[in-house]
Amino acid sequence: MARKLMKGNYAAVYGAVLAGCEAYYGYPITPASEIAEAAAELFPKLGRTFLQAECETASINMVYGAAGCGKRVMTASSGPGISLKQEGLSYCAGSALPCVVVDVMRGGPGLGNIGPEQADYNQVVKGGGHGNYRVIVLAPNSCQEMCDLTMLAFELADKYRNPAFVLTDGVIGQMMESVEIPEPVASLPDKSSWAVKGDADTKNLINSIYLAHDELEAWNNRLLEKYRAIERDEVRFEEYRMEDAEYAVIGYGCISRVLRTVVDDAREKGVKIGLFRPISLFPFPKSAIASLPSRGIRKVLTVELSTGQLVDDVNLALGGRLISDFYGRVGGNVPSASEILGRISQLYGVKI
Amino acid sequence: MKGAVLRKPGGFNDIYKHKPGADKDRTHYCPGCGHGILHKLIAEALEDLEITDRTIVISPVGCSVFAYYYFNTGNLQVPHGRAPAVATSVSRANPGSVVISYQGDGDLAAIGGNHILQAANRGENITVFFVNNAIYGMTGGQMAPTTLEGMKTTTTPYGRNPATDGYPMKVAEMLNSLYAPTFIARTSLHDIANIRKTRAAVRKALQYNMEKKGFSIVEVLSMCPSNWKLGAVESQNWIRDHMLEVYPLGTLRDRGAEVAPRVRPRPELDPARVRETLGLGEGSGVKLERPKETPVYPNPSVRIAGFGGQGVLSAGVVLANLGLEYGYNVSWLPSYGPEMRGGTANCSVKIQDGTIGDTEATKPHVLIALNRPSMEKFEPIVASGGTLIYNSTLIDVTPSRKDIRVLAVPITGLADELGNTKVQSMVAAGAFAAATGLFALDDIIRLLPSLYSGEAIVKLNEKAVKAGFDFVRGIKS
Ligand SMILES: Cc1ncc(C[n+]2csc(CCOP(=O)(O)OP(=O)(O)O)c2C)c(N)n1
Ligand code: SF4
Numbered sequence: 136m137a138r139k140l141m142k143g144n145y146a147a148v149y150g151a152v153l154a155g156c157e158a159y160y161g162y163p164i165t166p167a168s169e170i171a172e173a174a175a176e177l178f179p180k181l182g183r184t185f186l187q188a189e190c191e192t193a194s195i196n197m198v199y200g201a202a203g204c205g206k207r208v209m210t211a212s213s214g215p216g217i218s219l220k221q222e223g224l225s226y227c228a229g230s231a232l233p234c235v236v237v238d239v240m241r242g243g244p245g246l247g248n249i250g251p252e253q254a255d256y257n258q259v260v261k262g263g264g265h266g267n268y269r270v271i272v273l274a275p276n277s278c279q280e281m282c283d284l285t286m287l288a289f290e291l292a293d294k295y296r297n298p299a300f301v302l303t304d305g306v307i308g309q310m311m312e313s314v315e316i317p318e319p320v321a322s323l324p325d326k327s328s329w330a331v332k333g334d335a336d337t338k339n340l341i342n343s344i345y346l347a348h349d350e351l352e353a354w355n356n357r358l359l360e361k362y363r364a365i366e367r368d369e370v371r372f373e374e375y376r377m378e379d380a381e382y383a384v385i386g387y388g389c390i391s392r393v394l395r396t397v398v399d400d401a402r403e404k405g406v407k408i409g410l411f412r413p414i415s416l417f418p419f420p421k422s423a424i425a426s427l428p429s430r431g432i433r434k435v436l437t438v439e440l441s442t443g444q445l446v447d448d449v450n451l452a453l454g455g456r457l458i459s460d461f462y463g464r465v466g467g468n469v470p471s472a473s474e475i476l477g478r479i480s481q482l483y484g485v486k487i
Numbered sequence: 488m489k490g491a492v493l494r495k496p497g498g499f500n501d502i503y504k505h506k507p508g509a510d511k512d513r514t515h516y517c518p519g520c521g522h523g524i525l526h527k528l529i530a531e532a533l534e535d536l537e538i539t540d541r542t543i544v545i546s547p548v549g550c551s552v553f554a555y556y557y558f559n560t561g562n563l564q565v566p567h568g569r570a571p572a573v574a575t576s577v578s579r580a581n582p583g584s585v586v587i588s589y590q591g592d593g594d595l596a597a598i599g600g601n602h603i604l605q606a607a608n609r610g611e612n613i614t615v616f617f618v619n620n621a622i623y624g625m626t627g628g629q630m631a632p633t634t635l636e637g638m639k640t641t642t643t644p645y646g647r648n649p650a651t652d653g654y655p656m657k658v659a660e661m662l663n664s665l666y667a668p669t670f671i672a673r674t675s676l677h678d679i680a681n682i683r684k685t686r687a688a689v690r691k692a693l694q695y696n697m698e699k700k701g702f703s704i705v706e707v708l709s710m711c712p713s714n715w716k717l718g719a720v721e722s723q724n725w726i727r728d729h730m731l732e733v734y735p736l737g738t739l740r741d742r743g744a745e746v747a748p749r750v751r752p753r754p755e756l757d758p759a760r761v762r763e764t765l766g767l768g769e770g771s772g773v774k775l776e777r778p779k780e781t782p783v784y785p786n787p788s789v790r791i792a793g794f795g796g797q798g799v800l801s802a803g804v805v806l807a808n809l810g811l812e813y814g815y816n817v818s819w820l821p822s823y824g825p826e827m828r829g830g831t832a833n834c835s836v837k838i839q840d841g842t843i844g845d846t847e848a849t850k851p852h853v854l855i856a857l858n859r860p861s862m863e864k865f866e867p868i869v870a871s872g873g874t875l876i877y878n879s880t881l882i883d884v885t886p887s888r889k890d891i892r893v894l895a896v897p898i899t900g901l902a903d904e905l906g907n908t909k910v911q912s913m914v915a916a917g918a919f920a921a922a923t924g925l926f927a928l929d930d931i932i933r934l935l936p937s938l939y940s941g942e943a944i945v946k947l948n949e950k951a952v953k954a955g956f957d958f959v960r961g962i963k964s
Binding site: 137138139140149152153155157158160177179180181182183184186188189190192193194196197198199200201203204205206208222223226230306309310311312313316318319320321323331332333334335337338339340341342343344346347392393395396399469471472473 | 505507540541542543545552555559560561562563564565566569572573574575576577579580581583584585586601602604605752753754755756758760761762764765766767768804807808810811815816817818819820821842843844845846847849
C-alpha cells in the first residue's frame with residue numbers, strides 16, 4: 136500500500152477520487168480552497184468534472200443536479216459558504232439525494248477569521264436548512280481519516296440516499312501527515328431505479344414537493360425512519376485509555392489529538408483519565424456516552440473549539456446522570472495540552 | 488372538451504400521473520395563461536425532433552413548478568432561481584442529453600439573476616425557456632424585475648416607480664452582451680403569427696442543444712390573465728399594446744453556424760487508471776533503512792521557526808518526508824495566527840513509531856531557530872535535555888538555557904557560501920540529521936531528486952545538506 140505525506144485537504148480529494156466521485160463543484164474559501172485546487176488538478180486527469188461555480192448556492196445546486204443524475208459528487212466549503220449551501224442541502228435531503236460536503240470550519244460569526252474553529256457544529260449536525268432533516272456527519276481527526284472518512288461518506292450517502300458531511304477544521308485541513316492510500320473502489324452502486332439519466336428507460340423524477348399534507352407527513356416519517364436506522368447502525372467513536380478511567384475528556388476533530396496528549400500526560404501523573412472521541416456526530420454516540428457513568432466515569436469534560444455546541448449533545452446523552460464540564464476556545468485559538476491539563480486540575484482538584 | 492383534444496403532443500405524458508386530484512388530463516394553468524401554450528410548443532418540438540427520450544426538463548419554482556407533471560422526459564424540480572446551476576451539472580453528467588431549464592421572470596431575473604448570467608457566460612450546453620409575464624404569478628401578483636414602469640402589482644400598489652423600484656430588466660439584451668451564448672431570441676405568445684415565431688425559435692434552440700452547440704435561450708412574452716386581472720383576449724392585447732415597446736421581439740443572436748460542438752470527456756473510473764494517475768504503488772520511489780546508530784531522540788518532536796521566506800515550512804516538509812521514507816508516522820503542522828502574515832513563520836514536525844497525538848510541538852526535543860525573535864519565543868519551551876540549533880549568522884545573542892544542548896550553526900552563512908540563501912532549509916535539515924542521528928546523510932541525498940526537479944537544483948541542495956551536516960559533526964568532534 137502506498138504511503139504519502141499530504142495535507143488533510145488533499146487527502147479528502149484523494150478519498151473522493153478513490154471513491155469514484157465524478158464531479159466537484161465548489162467555490163473558493165479559506166481554509167477549504169486547497170480542496171478545490173486539488174480537485175481542479177486531479178479530476179480532469181481522469182475525465183471527471185471540476186467546475187468553479189459562481190457561488191456556494193450555485194455549487195450545491197450543481198451537486199443536486201449531478202446527484203440527481205446518479206453521480207457521486209462533492210463540494211467543499213467553510214462557515215460562510217456552508218451557510219449559503221443550506222437551502223440546497225435541504226433540497227438534497229428532501230429529494231433523498233446522496234452527496235458529500237466537506238466543511239473545513241473557520242472562525243465566525245460573520246466573516247470571523249480563517250483560524251480553526253468548530254463553530255459550524257450546530258448548523259451541520261442539526262440539519263441547518265429548513266425542514267426536518269438530518270445529514271450524516273463524520274469528523275476526521277487526522278489526514279488519514281480525511282481520506283478514509285471521505286470515502287466512507289460517499290458509501291453512506293449512497294447507502295441511505297442522503298447528504299453526508301465530512302466536518303473538519305483548518306488544523307486538520309492544512310496540516311500534513313503520512314497517509315496510507317486505500318485501494319480505489321472497483322464498482323459503483325446502480326442507481327437507475329431513481330436517478331435521471333436522460334434516456335428512454337429511466338424517465339425518473341427528482342422532487343421534494345408533496346402538496347397533500349398527509350403525503351408530506353408520510354414522507355417526513357419515512358425520512359425519520361431512515362435517520363433512526365442511521366442512528367442504530369452507523370454510530371462511530373473511538374476510546375483511548377478508557378478501560379479503568381474515572382475521568383473522561385470528550386472532543387472531536389483536531390482537539391481530540393490534543394486531548395490524546397492530555398490523557399497521556401495526566402496518566403503519567405497517575406490520573407485515571409481517558410478520551411472519548413465521537414467520529415460520527417450524526418449519528419451521535421448517545422448510548423456510549425450515556426453509559427459512561429455506569430462504567431465508573433465520575434467526571435466528564437467536553438472540550439471544543441466553540442462556545443458550547445458539542446457539550447449540549449453530550450449532556451443530552453448523559454441525561455442528567457452526570458453534567459459535563461466544559462472548556463471551549465474560539466477565534467482561531469486551539470488550547471494546548473498544558474492549558475487543558477491546567478483546567479482539569481483546577482476543576483477536579485487533581486495534581487497534574 | 489376532452490373529445491376535442493385528439494392527441495397530446497409526444498413530448499407530453501398521456502396521463503399526468505404525478506398531478507394530484509382526479510383530473511389527470513388537463514394542465515393546472517389558468518385559462519389564457521401563456522405557460523400552457525409554450526409547454527405545448529416544446530412538447531411538439533420534442534416529438535418532431537425525436538428527442539423526448541433523451542431530454543431532461545428542469546422545473547423551477549413559479550407557476551411552472553409542476554412542469555414535471557407534463558413532460559414525458561427525465562425531470563428534476565429545483566430550488567427557486569437555481570435551475571441554470573442544476574442544468575449545468577445535469578448536462579455535464581449526461582452529455583448526450585438535451586437539458587432544458589424552464590424559468591419564470593422572478594425565478595430567472597430576480598433570485599436567479601447571477602445563475603443565468605454565469606451559465607450563459609460559460610456557454611453551458613442547455614436551453615433556457617424564459618417566460619416573461621412581467622409579474623410573479625405563483626405567489627399572487629407581486630412585482631418582478633420585468634414589471635413595466637407604472638404597472639400596478641400587489642407590491643407596487645401605486646405603480647412601479649423607477650426611482651425606488653428600478654426599471655424593467657431586459658434579460659435578452661443583457662445576455663447578448665456576453666460572448667459565449669449561441670442563440671438568443673425574444674418572442675411572444677399574444678397572437679397566432681407570434682406563436683408560430685415562438686415555435687420556430689423553440690425548435691432552433693433545441694436543435695443547437697442537440698448539436699451540442701452551447702447555450703440557447705428564448706425569452707417568451709407571456710400572458711398572466713389571473714394576476715394582470717384581465718380577460719384572456721385583453722391579456723393578449725395588453726402584450727401587444729404595452730410590452731412590445733419595452734421588450735422588442737426578434738433574434739438577438741444566432742451563432743449556430745460558427746460554433747463548434749462541445750465534446751465532454753468521459754469520466755475514468757477504472758481502478759488501475761486511478762491508481763496510476765494518483766501515482767500510487769511506489770510512493771516516492773525511495774524506501775530507506777533506518778541508520779544503525781541509535782538516534783538521540785527516538786520519537787522526536789521538532790519546532791522550526793524563523794522569518795517567512797527562510798524556508799521554515801519547507802525544512803519541516805523535508806524532515807517529515809524523510810521520516811515517512813524510514814517508515815515512521817509523521818505530522819507537519821504550519822503555524823497559524825496573525826504571525827503568519829507578520830513575517831515570521833514556524834512549524835511543528837513529529838516523527839514517531841506510534842500514534843501521534845497533539846501535532847503541535849509544545850515541548851520540542853529539537854528547536855531550529857533561524858532568527859532572533861523565534862529563538863526568544865521558543866527557547867523556553869524546548870524539552871529539558873533537548874537540542875537548540877540556532878542560526879548564528881543572524882542571531883547575535885547566546886541562548887541562556889543550561890539544561891539543553893546548544894548548537895550554533897551559521898545556517899544563513901553556509902547557504903550564502905553556496906551562492907543561494909534559499910537553501911537555508913536544507914542546511915538546517917543537514918544540521919538536524921547530524922545533531923540527532925535520525926537520518927543518514929546519504930539517505931537525504933538519495934531522497935533529493937524526489938523533492939526537487941532539475942539536476943542543478945538537486946546538486947545545490949545536496950551541497951547545502953552536506954554543509955549543515957558536516958558543520959554540526961565538526962562541532963561534535
Ligand atoms: C427561496 C424562495 N423564495 C421565495 C419563494 C416564493 N416564490 C415562489 S414562486 C415565486 C415567484 C414566481 O414568479 P415567476 O418566477 O415570475 O414565475 P411565474 O409564477 O410568474 O410563472 C416566489 C417569490 C420560494 N419558493 N423560494
Ligand atoms: S397565475 Fe398567471 S402565470 Fe400562473 S398559471 Fe395563472 S395565468 Fe399563468
